[in-house]
Amino acid sequence: MSELALPTVRGQILRGESLAPFTWFRVGGPAEALFIPADEDDLSEFLRALPQEIPVTVLGVGSNVIVRDGGVPGVVIRLAGRQWAQIVTDFDSVDAPEARVIAGAGALDSMVAKAAAKAGVAGLEFFAGIPGTIGGALTMNAGCYGAETKDVLEAAWGFDRSGEMRTFSVEDMGFTYRHSAFDGEIIWMQAVFKGRRDTPEAVQARMNEITARREGSQPIREKTGGSTFKNPELENGEKLSAWKLVDEAGMRGYKRGGAQVSEKHANFLINTGDATAADIEGLGEDVRAAVKAKHGVELNWEIKRIGRA
Ligand SMILES: Cc1cc2nc3c(=O)[nH]c(=O)nc-3n(C[C@H](O)[C@H](O)[C@H](O)COP(=O)(O)OP(=O)(O)OC[C@H]3O[C@@H](n4cnc5c(N)ncnc54)[C@H](O)[C@@H]3O)c2cc1C
Incomplete structure (x- = not known):
């Protein structure tokens, strides 16, 4: 296969770099090209010059993805480095009842929660429970314990595939449960969040409290991808817990290759330890089949699966 012809950049382009170390599951094949932009201008110039037919995939810290074993065709973009993770808190008047936090798409949600706490901004505490980045949160409408990104976001901006900067209000984002309307269409750069003043x-x-609750209930020190399936909602509006359905189908602890529920x-x-992406995805499909057989309910993947098998 001939090498992908790519525009000249100031950042780094790595060919055939394994993506496994950049994901929580630690599995998966290489990126045809992995681009780590030097800054926003480098990224936008690259996107402008990149032929439209070359696919572009963005990776945050890989806490919600399975990269398949055959790797990812085209260009994978990672916003690695401090310049993508800036967080600004102290620009609203201290007398104002509301306060804002601006965060780079590469900032960890937990760092945003910490910065908000330090500045006395309430409402963003739930970010302490999510191990991804702001870019991932905007894509997934990440949330936990009754709060989600859509509740605190005011606006976000990023580049479209042709390198144009575009800004969206929270209403534009088309957020629903673990979903946004722009999934895969915008490379998020920054977001502004709104909270209330508190000590x-x-x-x-x-x-x-959130951190302690998570420690007790989730395997957060394992190689995992967080919640695998969305909690299903039945046609009559009844909401079910995915974990309960999996448990009742007898799949807790079930193994396939090096992967385990x-x-x-x-x-x-x-x-x-030694799972392949195919083991993990195959295990997920086993679970879906078991739940379908036991309950007649279709589980939908929350984890993104990217690349080729
Ligand atoms: C132990 C554990 C616990 C978890 N708990 C929760 C939880 O309680 N609630 C919850 O909602 N999630 C949870 N997750 C899932 C995950 O942390 C979130 O979905 C998070 O938002 C993903 O962010 P990320 O940076 O890891 O994105 P990735 O996994 O790298 O990518 C996820 C998606 O976001 C896109 N993306 C990432 N950055 C950008 C960007 N800058 N621009 C455009 N697209 C981008 C990717 O293309 C991909 O489609 C958990 C995961 C783990 C491992």
């Missing part, structure tokens, strides 16, 4: 101590205390949380899959 840093009170915000920190609520964050600590977590004993701690039945909606989490784990790479026990």
Whole structure:
């Protein structure tokens, strides 16, 4: 196969780099080309010059993806480095009842929660429980314990595939449960979040509660991808828990190759050490089939599966 012809950049382009180390599952093949832009101008110039037929995929910290074993064709973009992770808090008047936080798409959600707590901004505590980046949160409408990105986002901006900067209000984002309308269409750069004023101590205390709750209920130190399936909603509006359905179908602890359904949380899959992406995705399909057979309910993947098998 001939090497992909790519525009000249100031950042880094790595050919055939394994993506496994950049994901929580630690599995998957290489990127045909992995681009780490130097800055926003480098990225927008690259996108402008890149032929439209070359696919572009963005990776955050890979906490919600399975990269398939055959790797990802085209260009994978990673926003690695401090310039993508800037967080600004102190620009609203302290007397204002509302306060804003601006965060780069490469900032970890947990760092945004910490910065908000330090500045006495309440409402973003739930970000302490999500191990991804702001770019991932905008794509997934990430959330936990009753709050989600759509509740606190004011606006976000990023580049479209042709390198044009575009800005969207929260209403434009088409957020539904673990979904946004722009999935794969915009490369997010920054977002502005809105919170309420509170004391840093009170915000920190609520964050600590969330962290402790997660420690007790999720296998957060494993090679995993978080919740595998979305919680299904039936036609009559009834909401079901994916983990309960998996558990009742007898799949807790079930194994395929090096992949296993977590004993701690039945909606989490784990790479026990030597799993392939095919093991993990195949295990997920086994679980879906078991739940369908037991309950007649179709589970939909929350984890993104990217690349070729
Ligand atoms: C232990 C564990 C616990 C978790 N708990 C939760 C939870 O409670 N709630 C929850 O919602 N999620 C949870 N997750 C899932 C995950 O952390 C979130 O979905 C997170 O938002 C993904 O962010 P990421 O940076 O890892 O994105 P990735 O996994 O790298 O990518 C996810 C998607 O976002 C896109 N993306 C990432 N960055 C950008 C960008 N800058 N521009 C455009 N697209 C981008 C990718 O293309 C991909 O489609 C958990 C995961 C783990 C491993």
